[in-house]
Amino acid sequence: MSANQLVLLACLAVAAVLLFGLVNMMRGGSANLSQKLMRLRVLLQFVAIIVIMGVVWWRTA
Secondary structure, three states, X not given: OOHHHHHHHHHHHHXXXXXXXXXXXXXXXXXXXXXXXHHHHHHHXXXXXXXXXXXXXXXXX
């Protein structure tokens, strides 16, 4: 898997969880599920930032 694909995968994972959480909130779904999804989004954002920074570091080394 190339670095570009890894960054794209991380960003798409964040976007998917964000959209799923927003749809759940808009439909009046479970508040507990929305909270869990938003926590998962924050975790995935952290992972995505680490991946992006790792790719930048790897390409400049």
